[in-house]
Amino acid sequence: MESWKKNLWVLWFGSLIVSSSFSMVVPFLPLFLIEIGVTQNIEMWSGLLFSAAFFAGALSSPFWGSVGDKYGRKPMIIRAGFVLCIIYLLTAFVTHPVQLLILRILQGLLSGFIPGAIAIVGTNTPEKRVGYALSTMSTATATGSIMGPLLGGVLSKVFDNRLAFGSAGVLCFLATLLVIFYVKEEKFVPSKGKLSVFNTLKQAAVNKMLMIVLVLTMVTQFSVMTIEPVLSLYIVEIGHSASDASILAGFIFSLVGIASIIFAPRWGKLADKVGFQKILMIGLFAGGIGSLLQIPFHNIWAFSVVRFLYGCFFCAVFPALNGLVVRSTPSDFRGRAFSLNQTANQLGGMLGPLAGGAISGVFSIHTVFLITGLFLLLTMGLAYWSQRFGSLSAQQASTKAIDG
Numbered sequence: 070m071e072s073w074k075k076n077l078w079v080l081w082f083g084s085l086i087v088s089s090s091f092s093m094v095v096p097f098l099p100l101f102l103i104e105i106g107v108t109q110n111i112e113m114w115s116g117l118l119f120s121a122a123f124f125a126g127a128l129s130s131p132f133w134g135s136v137g138d139k140y141g142r143k144p145m146i147i148r149a150g151f152v153l154c155i156i157y158l159l160t161a162f163v164t165h166p167v168q169l170l171i172l173r174i175l176q177g178l179l180s181g182f183i184p185g186a187i188a189i190v191g192t193n194t195p196e197k198r199v200g201y202a203l204s205t206m207s208t209a210t211a212t213g214s215i216m217g218p219l220l221g222g223v224l225s226k227v228f229d230n231r232l233a234f235g236s237a238g239v240l241c242f243l244a245t246l247l248v249i250f251y252v253k254e255e256k257f258v259p260s261k262g263k264l265s266v267f268n269t270l271k272q273a274a275v276n277k278m279l280m281i282v283l284v285l286t287m288v289t290q291f292s293v294m295t296i297e298p299v300l301s302l303y304i305v306e307i308g309h310s311a312s313d314a315s316i317l318a319g320f321i322f323s324l325v326g327i328a329s330i331i332f333a334p335r336w337g338k339l340a341d342k343v344g345f346q347k348i349l350m351i352g353l354f355a356g357g358i359g360s361l362l363q364i365p366f367h368n369i370w371a372f373s374v375v376r377f378l379y380g381c382f383f384c385a386v387f388p389a390l391n392g393l394v395v396r397s398t399p400s401d402f403r404g405r406a407f408s409l410n411q412t413a414n415q416l417g418g419m420l421g422p423l424a425g426g427a428i429s430g431v432f433s434i435h436t437v438f439l440i441t442g443l444f445l446l447l448t449m450g451l452a453y454w455s456q457r458f459g460s461l462s463a464q465q466a467s468t469k470a471i472d473g
Contacts, residue, residue: 072193072253072255073190073193073194073195073198073202075251076189076190076193076252076253077194077205079248079251079252080186080190080206080209081206081208081209082209082247083146083150083186083244083245083247083248083252084182084186084206084209084210084213084244085209085212085213085216086241086243086247087150087153087182087183087213087244088183088212088213089212089213089216089217089240090153090213090217090236090237090238090241090244091217091237092213092216092217092322093217093220093233093236093237094157094221094233094237097221097222097233098118098119099299099302101169101230102115102169104229104230105165105166105169111302112299112302112427112429112430113426113427113430114166115422116422116425116427117170117422117423118166118170118173119421119422119423119426120420120421120422121170121174121177122173122174122176122177122180122415122418123177123294123415123417123418123419124177124415124416124419125173125174125175125176125415126177126178126180126181126412126415127177127412127415127416127419128177128178129177129178129181130181130184130408130409131266131270131405131408131412132266133145133181133408134188134404134405134407134409135265135269135405135408137185137188137404138259138404139259140259141259142254142404143185143248143254145181145185146182146185146186146189146252147245148179149179149180149181150242150244150245150248151242152175152179152180153180154238154245155238156172156176156180157234157235157237157238157241158234158235158238160172160234161231161232161234161238182241183210184408184411186206187203187206187407188403188404189252189254190202190206191203191391191395191403191407192404193254193255199392199395200338200340200345201337201341203337203388203392204337204338204340204388205337206388206391207329207333207337207391208330208333208334210329211325211327211329211330211333212326212330213326215323215326215327215330217322218320218323219320220233220236221233222317224236269408273406273409276398278393278396278397278455279394279397279406281451281455282397282410282455283410284413284451285349285390285448285451285452285455286387286390286417287413287416288417288444288451289353289387289448290416290417290418291416291417291418291420291444292356292360292441292445292448293421293441294417294418294420294421294422294425295421295422295425295428295440295441296360296437296441299425299426299437300321300322302429302434303434304321304369321369324373324376325376325377325383325384326380328377328379328380329380332384332385333384333388336352336384336385336389340385340388340389340392345390345393345396346389346452346456348389349386349389349390349393349452350452350453351385352383352386353386353446353448353449353452354445355381355382356382356445357442357443357445357448357449358442358446359375359376359378359379359382359442360442361442362378363375363438364439390410394407394410428440
C-alpha cells in the first residue's frame with residue numbers, strides 16, 4: 070500500500086476513535102450538569118462549557134500550527150491524543166461545574182488530534198486525490214458521531230456519565246498508539262523561520278481566497294453550534310425524561326452521522342468534477358432550509374426524519390471547506406493554513422453555544438433553529454459571492470505568500 074493511503078486509513082481510524090470519544094460525552098454535558106447537582110441556569114452553564122474549549126482552541130491553534138510546521142504534524146497529534154486521554158479521565162471525577170469548566174479550557178488549549186490528522190492527509194496526499202482523501206476523512210468523524218452518542222447514551226443510561234468520560238479517555242489513548250506506530254510523515258520540510266503567530270497571520274492575510282474560507286468556516290460553525298448545547302434539552306422539553314433523553318439524544322445525534330457516511334463520499338466525488346465551491350453552496354442552502362424545517366415538528370420521530378434529511382446535504386459542507394483550504398494554499402504553508410482554519414472553527418464553536426444558550430434562555434429553543442437556518446442561508450450567499458476569487462487562488466498560493 071502506498072504511504073499516503075496507509076496514513077489515510079490509519080488516521081481515518083484514529084480520527085474515528087477520537088470522534089467517538091468526543092461525541093460520547095460532549096452532547097450529554099447538559100445532562101451531566103444535572104447529575105452533579107446543578108439546578109439553575111443550566112442553559113447558560115451548557116453554553117459556557119461548550120464555548121470554553123473552543124475559545125481556548127482559537128487562541129492556541131495558530132501556535133500549534135507553527136510548531137507543527139517546524140517539528141512535524143505527527144508529534145502534535147501524539148501530544149493532543151495524550152492530552153485528551155488525561156482530561157477525559159480527570160473529568161470522570163469532577164464534582165462541581167467550575168472544575169468541569171477548567172478541564173474544558175485545558176482541552177481547548179492543548180488538544181487538536183483531528184485537525185492535525187486532516188493536515189497530514191491534506192499535505193501528504195497527491196494533489197489529484199486530495200478531494201477523495203478529505204471526503205474519506207469526513208466519514209471518520211461522521212462514523213464517530215454515530216458510535217459515540219449511541220455508546221455514550223447507553224453508558225449514561227445503564228451506568229452514569231462518569232463511566233462515559235473514563236471510556237473516552239481510554240479510546241483516545243488507543244488512537245494515539247496507532248499514530249505512534251503506523252503513521253509516517255514523509256516529505257516533511259521543517260519551517261526555517263521563527264515560531265511566530267504574527268508571520269503566520271501575515272502570510273494568510275495576502276491570500277484573499279483563504280481569508281474568505283476562514284470566514285465561511287467560522288460562520289458555518291457558529292450556525293451549527295447554536296443548536297448543539299440545547300438539543301438534548303429540547304428532547305426533554307417535548308415530553309421525555311432526562312434519563313430517556315440520553316438515549317434519544319444519542320439516536321438523534323447519530324442520524325446526521327449516518328447520513329454523512331452514506332452521502333459524504335458521493336459529495337466528494339462530485340466536488341472533484343464540479344468544484345468545492347458549488348458543493349459548498351448546495352450544502353449550505355440545504356442546511357439552512359433543513360434547520361428551518363425542524364421548527365414545526367414536536368413529534369420525536371418526525372423531528373428525527375428531518376434531522377436525517379438535513380444531514381444528507383450538510384455533510385458536504387466541511388469537507389468542501391477543507392478542500393478549499395488545500396486549493397488556495399501552497400503545500401509548505403498548508404499546516405499553518407489548517408491551523409488557522411481550526412481557529413476559525415473554534416471561534417464559531419465558541420460563539421455559537423453562547424448564542425444558542427442565551428437565545429433559548431430568553432426566547433425559546435425554536436428560535437435557535439430559526440437563527441441557525443437564517444445564518445446558514447446568509448453563509449451560502451457569502452460562498453456565492455466568493456466565487457470571484459476562486460480563479461485567483463492558485464496564483465495567490467504560489468506567488469503572494471510571504472516567507473516568514
